[in-house]
Amino acid sequence: MARRILGVLLLAGLCQAASADQEEDFRTAYEAYRQHVAAGRTAEARASAEEAYRLGSRLYGRNSANAAKLAINYAELLNDDAEYKKAARILRNKIEAMEEAYGAGSPELIAVLVETARARFDPKRPDAALAHFRRASALLAADADVRYRGLKNYDIATELVRRVGQDRRCDLHVLLRFRIVVAGVGPKDRVHGRV
Numbered sequence: 001m002a003r004r005i006l007g008v009l010l011l012a013g014l015c016q017a018a019s020a021d022q023e024e025d026f027r028t029a030y031e032a033y034r035q036h037v038a039a040g041r042t043a044e045a046r047a048s049a050e051e052a053y054r055l056g057s058r059l060y061g062r063n064s065a066n067a068a069k070l071a072i073n074y075a076e077l078l079n080d081d082a083e084y085k086k087a088a089r090i091l092r093n094k095i096e097a098m099e100e101a102y103g104a105g106s107p108e109l110i111a112v113l114v115e116t117a118r119a120r121f122d123p124k125r126p127d128a129a130l131a132h133f134r135r136a137s138a139l140l141a142a143d144a145d146v147r148y149r150g151l152k153n154y155d156i157a158t159e160l161v162r163r164v165g166q167d168r169r170c171d172l173h174v175l176l177r178f179r180i181v182v183a184g185v186g187p188k189d190r191v192h193g194r195v
Helices: 002-039 042-060 065-080 084-090 094-102 107-120 127-141 146-166 173-178
Strands: none
Touching: 002 042, 042 065, 065 084, 065 094, 065 107, 084 107, 094 107, 107 127, 107 146, 127 146
């Protein structure tokens, strides 16, 4: 009986040590990601973001808000490298995780909506991605910071123009159907000529 209790205590101690090591590994990977982003080293940032996402998903749970935020970081870098399928896979169920944690109308959803739209944008069938962009723009409309709102909407419109320009099969009607420039960016957003 004493051996059994000693064995359980030893196992519990090992589990705690493993958990502490896992948390330290996560913190190291996340800090490396932040440093690489700040230094403009995207290849290194991407590798560190992938590692932080993998470790964070294990640590916090795959469908937690923390894992969703880590997925957004990683997916943004994947989208920037035009690895849309991989980004879409990473972002699967992350909108729902963020909605559960923050609510359906929270500004915390903006980043996951934009990155999901970027990852899933199909010029032949743009409606699903456009719905995510529209929703992000609607959430931005409630933001009191006019400059931030204008710049984020400008980023969305720029992404659409860039993606439409890459695919000759897609007409500019995609941009007209989105109507972000008309609905999301108004005269008040034209601060200092930045928008």
